[in-house]
Structures are given as structure tokens and as C-alpha cells.
Amino acid sequence: MKKTIRIGTRDSELALWQAHTVERKLNHLGYPTKIVAVKSTGDLILDVPLYELGITGIFTKTLDVAMLKGEVDIAVHSMKDVPTALPKGIVQAAVLERADVNDILVHKGNDNFFTDTATIATGSLRRQAQWLNRYPNHTVVDLRGNVNTRLKKLSENEWEGAVFAAAGLERINLLPENHMVLDWMIPAPAQGAMVVVAMENDLYSQTALAQLNHKPSEIATHIERQFLKKLEGGCTAPIGALAAYFDNEIRFEGVLLSIDGTERLHIEKVLHAGEDYSNFGSECAEEILKNGGAELMEKIRAELKK
Structure with a gap:
């Protein structure tokens, strides 16, 4: 039985x-x-x-x-x-x-989020840092709760928009018409x-x-989470990572930012078919750490302790 x-x-x-x-x-x-x-x-x-x-x-x-x-x-x-x-x-x-890896902006149906004074909501340090890196004059406010709660809070406040994972909204059929894909924002490791x-x-x-x-999803998320593990050392930090297959290659893109988005360390690497992927994420993280990442992580840890 x-x-x-x-x-x-x-x-x-x-x-x-x-x-x-x-x-x-x-x-x-x-x-x-x-x-x-x-x-x-x-x-x-x-x-x-x-x-x-x-x-x-x-x-x-x-x-x-x-x-x-x-x-x-x-x-x-x-x-x-x-x-x-x-x-x-x-x-x-x-x-x-894996489902859709992208972040999306759910907005109020206008272009106000491109102005100098827009307010965008998210509970994620990664999304906050990448948004402020691109739109340094914007204000980012905290947004918590499950998907339904966050959509309700967006409708009740005067924010121009809020950032969500596309996969979550798609899975429960809550993806609003008023949204745009943030293809420039590197997702969280294993997002989707x-x-x-x-x-x-x-x-x-x-x-x-x-x-x-699903083996391809297992490999991609292994690489991304390994990158995260090597960088963060148990500390929450604005880290994005994405490994994806293209023509028998695995293309990796990773980013580490300061919380306010003013500093950004970025890496892109390709792993060819047949190459060992088991330490690929760690190797990419090591490169970031050697190029200013170690100092930036120390600053992030100090800021989060305040």
C-alpha cells in the first residue's frame, strides 16, 4: 500500500x-x-x-x-x-x-513613473536598488504581503506603480493589463x-x-543560487542572477548593488556545452568579489545593522 x-x-x-x-x-x-x-x-x-x-x-x-x-x-x-x-x-x-523569470511593473495606466517624482513600491532590496540605479530621483516605498494584498495596497495608494514577479501573477491569473516587463532588471536567483x-x-x-x-531548470537555479551563496555569506543584499540556455550555451548575468543603487557591479559570462557547471556560479561571484564586491558587501552589512 x-x-x-x-x-x-x-x-x-x-x-x-x-x-x-x-x-x-x-x-x-x-x-x-x-x-x-x-x-x-x-x-x-x-x-x-x-x-x-x-x-x-x-x-x-x-x-x-x-x-x-x-x-x-x-x-x-x-x-x-x-x-x-x-x-x-x-x-x-x-x-x-521554470516559469517566467521577469519582474514587471504594475502601474496605474499612465506614464507618470517616468517622471522625476514617481513613487514605486516594492519589499525587495534587489528591486529597490536596481530601480534607484536606473531612476535615481524616484522614491521607493516598502510593500509587503501576499500578491493579492500587494495589488490591493497599490490600488489604495497614490504610488505610480509596484514591482512584482511575473510568474506569481500569471500563476493565479492576476496579471493586470496595466503592466510592463522590466527586461533590464536582473531577477532574483531562482525567480520563477x-x-x-x-x-x-x-x-x-x-x-x-x-x-x-526538470534538469535544465535545476542546473540554471543551481548556478544562480551558488552565485548568491558565495556573495552574501548569510546577509540579505541586493543581488540579481540569471542563467539561461541559448544554443547549447549557458549565459549567466549577475549583479550586486548598494542598497541606494548608486553602486553597481555587473558580470556576464558564457559556459559552453560540455563544460562543468558545478562551480560556475561561485567563479562568477569570485570575480565580483575581487572587483569591489567584497568591500561593497561589507558596506551593505554595516548599513543593515543600523
């Missing part, structure tokens, strides 16, 4: 969509499942910017605890929310095929990807999930 795989998830609409997607795929393979929804600290504390909470993996910790206590067997996450170092006893079991984790000793769940793994 097959055991029922208990799928842990946050209880937001987007998180539940992701969990049900994994559930359908497992059910199709003949595995019985059950959804177990929990509320994370990141969903409960909405009046403080994420970086001020000083917690790595604020959206995943609650599910980590539920897994370690044996309350759920696997957990589904937006991969960009997952710390680069998983808790002891928990392993990455599958990366699903869903990851499923399991207990290291749970070979049954790992075997089931291995059948959902």
Missing part, C-alpha cells in the same frame, strides 16, 4: 496553487497526497521590511519545522524564498520546469522556479519527486 505524501505549503493563494500543482503531478504518477497549509512568520509580520527582520528563510522556516517534527513529508516553495543552505536533514528533491524539499531519510518521497525534476 502506498503511503499518502503530506505536502506542506504556506496558505497564500499563490503558495496553495504551487502545492496543488505538485499534488496533481504526483497524483498523475499514482501517489496519494494530502495538502497541509501553515502560515509563516513572513506572512504574519507585514509592517516591517523583510531585511529588517534579520531572518534568512522567513517564508520557509515554519515548513522546515513542520517537516523536522514529522507533520509533513515534503514542502513546496517559491525557490527564490529558500535559503541557499537547507536545514540539516532536509534535501532538495525536485525543481519543476518552484522547488520541492523532502527529508533526507525519506527515500519514498524523494523517488516520487525525482520524476518531477
Whole structure:
């Protein structure tokens, strides 16, 4: 008799969509499942910017605890929310095929965001820094909450726009007509990807999930997260990374910025077919660190401690 795989998830609409997607795929393979929804600290504390909470993996910790206590067997996450170092006893079991990686600006249907006085909302240091680097005279305000909450706050305030991940809005059919793709903004490492984790000793769940793994997405997100891990050293920082396949090449683009966007360190590299990708992300990060990144990371850490 097959055991029922208990799928842990946050209880937001987007998180539940992701969990049900994994559930359908497992059910199709003949595995019985059950959804177990929990509320994370990141969903409960909405009046403080994420970086001020000083917690790595604020959206995943609650599910980590539920897994370690044996309350759920696997957990589904937006991969960009997952710390680069998983808790002891928990392993990455599958990366699903990646969706749209882009950030988008949801706006009020006019061109006011190109003026000198525009106010743009985002809860992400990475988005804030890249926006201010491009539009230094703009004001960026904090925006927290799940996708639905953030869209509602945008409609209720006089901001010109707010930045979202395209994949999140597309998945739950909330992509407004009034939006533009920010193709110049380098996404968060693993943005648009869903990851499923399991207990290291749970070979049954790992075997089931291995059948959902999308190798190209796994490789690309590995490179991006390795770049992040090497740069940040456990510190939240404005870091963007994107690895993508083109004609049997992996093209990588990474960026590290100061929080106010005035400093920007950028790298682009190509890995050819057949070359070892296992340390590619670290090598790109090393290049950034040697070219001013180490000093910039120290400044960022000092600023975040204030």
C-alpha cells in the first residue's frame, strides 16, 4: 500500500496553487497526497521590511519545522524564498520546469513613473536598488504581503506603480493589463522556479519527486543560487542572477548593488556545452568579489545593522 505524501505549503493563494500543482503531478504518477497549509512568520509580520527582520528563510522556516517534527513529508516553495543552505536533514528533491523569470511593473495606466517624482513600491532590496540605479530621483516605498494584498495596497495608494514577479501573477491569473516587463532588471536567483524539499531519510518521497525534476531548470537555479551563496555569506543584499540556455550555451548575468543603487557591479559570462557547471556560479561571484564586491558587501552589512 502506498503511503499518502503530506505536502506542506504556506496558505497564500499563490503558495496553495504551487502545492496543488505538485499534488496533481504526483497524483498523475499514482501517489496519494494530502495538502497541509501553515502560515509563516513572513506572512504574519507585514509592517516591517523583510531585511529588517534579520531572518534568512522567513517564508520557509515554519515548513522546515513542520517537516523536522514529522507533520509533513515534503514542502513546496517559491525557490527564490529558500535559503541557499537547507536545514540539516532536509534535501532538495525536485525543481519543476521554470516559469517566467521577469519582474514587471504594475502601474496605474499612465506614464507618470517616468517622471522625476514617481513613487514605486516594492519589499525587495534587489528591486529597490536596481530601480534607484536606473531612476535615481524616484522614491521607493516598502510593500509587503501576499500578491493579492500587494495589488490591493497599490490600488489604495497614490504610488505610480509596484514591482512584482511575473510568474506569481500569471500563476493565479492576476496579471493586470496595466503592466510592463522590466527586461533590464536582473531577477532574483531562482525567480520563477518552484522547488520541492523532502527529508533526507525519506527515500519514498524523494523517488516520487525525482520524476518531477526538470534538469535544465535545476542546473540554471543551481548556478544562480551558488552565485548568491558565495556573495552574501548569510546577509540579505541586493543581488540579481540569471542563467539561461541559448544554443547549447549557458549565459549567466549577475549583479550586486548598494542598497541606494548608486553602486553597481555587473558580470556576464558564457559556459559552453560540455563544460562543468558545478562551480560556475561561485567563479562568477569570485570575480565580483575581487572587483569591489567584497568591500561593497561589507558596506551593505554595516548599513543593515543600523
